[in-house]
Amino acid sequence: MEPLRTDEVTTHLVSRSVRLSAPPVTASLAAVHRPRTVWTAPDEPTVVGGGAAVTVESDGPARLTRAREAATSLFDDADIDGPSVGRPRFFGGFAFHEAATGRNPWGDFPAARFVVPEVQLVFDGDDAWLTVTAVGDAPEAVEHRLAEVRETLTDLPDAPPQGPPGVSERHRTTSVDAWRDSVEVAVSHILAGELRKVVLAQALEVELDRPASVPDLLARLGDTYPECHRFLVEPETGASFLGATPERLVSLRGREVETGALAGTTGRGDTDDEDEWLADELLASEKDNHEHELVAETIREQLDPFSADIRVGDRGIRKLATVQHLWTPIDATLERDEHVLSLVNALHPTPAVGGLPPAAALDVIRDTEPFDRGWYAAPVGWFDADGDGSFAVAIRSAIVDDTLATLFAGVGLVADSDPDAEWDEVQLKYRPILDELERDD
Numbered sequence: 001m002e003p004l005r006t007d008e009v010t011t012h013l014v015s016r017s018v019r020l021s022a023p024p025v026t027a028s029l030a031a032v033h034r035p036r037t038v039w040t041a042p043d044e045p046t047v048v049g050g051g052a053a054v055t056v057e058s059d060g061p062a063r064l065t066r067a068r069e070a071a072t073s074l075f076d077d078a079d080i081d082g083p084s085v086g087r088p089r090f091f092g093g094f095a096f097h098e099a100a101t102g103r104n105p106w107g108d109f110p111a112a113r114f115v116v117p118e119v120q121l122v123f124d125g126d127d128a129w130l131t132v133t134a135v136g137d138a139p140e141a142v143e144h145r146l147a148e149v150r151e152t153l154t155d156l157p158d159a160p161p162q163g164p165p166g167v168s169e170r171h172r173t174t175s176v177d178a179w180r181d182s183v184e185v186a187v188s189h190i191l192a193g194e195l196r197k198v199v200l201a202q203a204l205e206v207e208l209d210r211p212a213s214v215p216d217l218l219a220r221l222g223d224t225y226p227e228c229h230r231f232l233v234e235p236e237t238g239a240s241f242l243g244a245t246p247e248r249l250v251s252l253r254g255r256e257v258e259t260g261a262l263a264g265t266t267g268r269g270d271t272d273d274e275d276e277w278l279a280d281e282l283l284a285s286e287k288d289n290h291e292h293e294l295v296a297e298t299i300r301e302q303l304d305p306f307s308a309d310i311r312v313g314d315r316g317i318r319k320l321a322t323v324q325h326l327w328t329p330i331d332a333t334l335e336r337d338e339h340v341l342s343l344v345n346a347l348h349p350t351p352a353v354g355g356l357p358p359a360a361a362l363d364v365i366r367d368t369e370p371f372d373r374g375w376y377a378a379p380v381g382w383f384d385a386d387g388d389g390s391f392a393v394a395i396r397s398a399i400v401d402d403t404l405a406t407l408f409a410g411v412g413l414v415a416d417s418d419p420d421a422e423w424d425e426v427q428l429k430y431r432p433i434l435d436e437l438e439r440d441d
Contacts, residue, residue, distance in 0.1 A: 017082025
C-alpha cells in the first residue's frame with residue numbers, strides 16, 4: 001500500500017478497528033513495518049503504529065497550518081468504524097527551525113511530517129484496539145486487511161530483549177573551549193539587554209558495538225523513565241528518532257489544556273538525604289528560579305489569547321532517574337474551540353528550549369551551534385479528527401541509525417550562567433539515552 005504524499009489530501013480514508021488480547025508492546029513494534037510510531041505518555045494509552053496510510057509533509061512558516069488543513073480535509077470525508085480509543089490519528093512532528101537543512105543525520109526528516117499509520121495498536125490494559133486504515137480502498141478490502149493483521153498479532157511471542165549495544169567511540173561536536181566561548185558570547189548578549197535567556201545545545205555522536213534494536217531501546221527507556229513521554233518517529237528508511245522526555249508541550253481535550261514549565265536542573269543524590277539537599281538547593285537557587293520564571297511567564301502569555309481561564313499550580317520538584325527539575329503545572333480552559341496544532345504553533349519554541357526574545361534567541365542558536373538540531377527540542381506527538389491531541393518537547397532524545405547514534409542536550413543560559421557548570425549539566429542530560437546504549441560490563 002503506497003502512502004499518499006500531498007499537502008492537500010482529497011483521497012477517501014477508510015478505517016476499521018477490532019479489539020484483541022494485547023500482544024507484547026516490544027514484539028508488536030518489531031512486527032510492524034516502517035515508518036514506525038510509538039507514543040506513550042502519563043495518563044495516556046501506549047500507541048504503536050506501522051506503515052503509512054497517509055503522509056502529509058510541509059515546510060516554511062505555514063507548515064502547521066497546511067498540515068492541519070490537509071488533515072481536516074481528509075477526516076471530513078472519512079469512513080471510520082470503531083471506538084474513539086481506536087480512532088485513526090496523525091502522528092509526527094517538525095523541525096526546530098522552520099526549514100529542514102537536509103544535513104546529517106537529519107537527511108530523511110523534512111520540515112514537518114505527520115503520518116496516519118496503516119496499522120495502529122492502542123494498548124488498553126490487558127486488551128488492545130487494532131485499527132487498520134487505508135486511502136482509496138473499499139471497506140471490504142480494509143476489513144480483510146484488518147483480519148490478516150489481527151491473525152499476525154495473535155499469540156505474538158515475546159522475544160528475549162536485547163541488551164545495550166555498547167559504545168565504542170564518542171565524538172563531540174563542541175569542545176570544552178568552544179563551549180566556554182559560546183556561553184560567554186551568549187551571556188554578553190544578555191548583559192547588553194539583547195536577550196533575556198537563550199538555550200544552547202550540544203550533540204554527541206557515539207559509535208555502537210553493534211546495531212541498536214530500537215524496540216528494545218525504547219523498552220529500556222520505559223523501564224527507567226515510566227513517568228516520561230516516550231516517542232519514536234521514523235521515515236520509511238534510514239534513521240530513527242526517539243527519546244524519553246519529561247517535558248510536555250501541550251495536550252488538548254475539548255477546550256481543556258494541560259501544559260507546564262520545566263526548567264532548572266540538578267542531579268540526583270546517592271542517598272535520600274543528599275537527594276533532598278540537592279532538591280532544596282535547586283528550589284533556593286536564584287539563577288534556576290529566574291530561568292524557570294521566564295519559561296512559566298512566557299507560557300502564560302502565549303496561552304492568554306486563546307484562554308478564558310489560566311490556572312498556575314505551585315512550583316515544585318520533578319524527580320527523574322538521573323536528574324530533578326523545577327516544575328510548575330499550568331492548565332487552561334479555552335475561550336473557543338481550537339485545534340491542538342494552533343496551540344503547538346503558539347507555544348513553540350518555549351523559552352525552555354529556545355529563549356527570549358524568541359527571534360533573537362533563534363538567531364544566536366543558528367549562529368552558535370555547530371550542528372543541525374533537526375527535530376531535537378521540537379514538538380512531537382499526535383492529533384485526531386476533533387483537533388484534540390498531545391505533544392511533547394523532543395528533548396532527552398537521539399537519532400539512531402544502525403551503529404551510529406547522535407544524542408542531544410541543552411541548557412538555558414541567563415546573565416549569571418557559568419560555562420563549566422552548564423557544561424556539566426549538559427553531560428548529565430545525555431545520561432538517559434547514553435545509559436541505555438552503554439553496556440554494564
